[in-house]
Amino acid sequence: MSKNLLIVSTSTIHGGKYLDYMEEDIKAFFNGCTEIVFIPYARPGGISHDEYTAIARKKFSELGINVKGVHEFANPVEAINNAQGVFTGGGNTFVLLNSLYENKLIDAIRQRVSNGMPYMGTSAGSNITGLTINTTNDMPIVYPPTFEALQLVPFNINPHYLDPDPNSKHMGETRETRIKEFHHFNTQPVVGLREGSWLHVQDNSITLKGEHTARIFRKGENPTEFSKTDDLSFLLA
């Protein structure tokens, strides 16, 4: 069983263009793919599947990779079964997960990924690689049949991880408080991925990439910062 995942905090960093900051890594990741299937279900800002797919298509055409939207296929399950690679874009995690269940894609993606098909997700597309979507930052604008996600990795993701702002006068919870509350009800580790960071999971190895350390939360322990050179294999144990 092989596995090849790119779990990305955000598609776009401040001041940059869509996926530009990690273009070389994406190219290397999808090396050998001439066409990938894009999952536009998360619909950022409520845009249509066609509109969202056009954005991904434009970017990937610069990398010499053709993009087809999964919604363009008569049978989405077959689209996944035949895909050379899959990229799931960000947006709303609840909308995304709900659509994956509606289209019966959960098992199809799981199976292909466990057989080595490269899967890349940004933001909401990263959230769903974890055990559940219980650690998304998104607004729950639709009610999915479950919060259980693709479970491609045995932990949860918190993308767009934000450090507390010492100058904030806002009384809403910090991200860290929210994740601590999560651990009152759940046991799996949570990886807080700052914008500009991503994880590369290959078989039984996991590597942090990008410009930041990652903050990892484990139930009953203080959160810890991990850098690119640290061993993260405990996350896959």
Place this chain on the structure above:
Amino acid sequence: MSKNLLIVSTSTIHGGKYLDYMEEDIKAFFNGCTEIVFIPYARPGGISHDEYTAIARKKFSELGINVKGVHEFANPVEAINNAQGVFTGGGNTFVLLNSLYENKLIDAIRQRVSNGMPYMGTSAGSNITGLTINTTNDMPIVYPPTFEALQLVPFNINPHYLDPDPNSKHMGETRETRIKEFHHFNTQPVVGLREGSWLHVQDNSITLKGEHTARIFRKGENPTEFSKTDDLSFLLA
């Protein structure tokens, strides 16, 4: 049919103490009540029901009102049925709603409120007065049986409403973007209540209180700011 609700954005404003900023209004609202039932289910920061109730008890004792936690009763439904008034504290909206369903309190609260029992909620306790919890800001750390809430008012609440920060470099969605996305899938208006603001609903009247305007989002329209002197009765129509 009468109705008396205080729908509050936050219990505590920056630099202030628990409920201090609206103490006089709370006193007037619960006028005639010698004891109220506190619902601590939202468990902010994961604290216990006892710990949370102690915080509310301390504050309300200063107002001459006794507080009993709903969890202190052998039969929570009877506790609500016999309550002079109810106050639901903030914390995590998913945990709160889930516990209300587990304890079969939804119908009990609805019925007592429709018969005039005063109900006050802060933050998560406000979210649940709306049609659904689809516009909460909270992390979905547990999976409730539905997102349908108490439906004491025919709209949704977004407490701790935050204006976009023009200096932010964070790429996560603004609150306004999130609520716009909500309206791709839902039709009810959303009242964005800034910290320090609250709504007082009495029978068929609704009044904005506190120091800010409220931002109201209606499907297919631009969001609009409403002040204390504006007519908000369309929200109850």
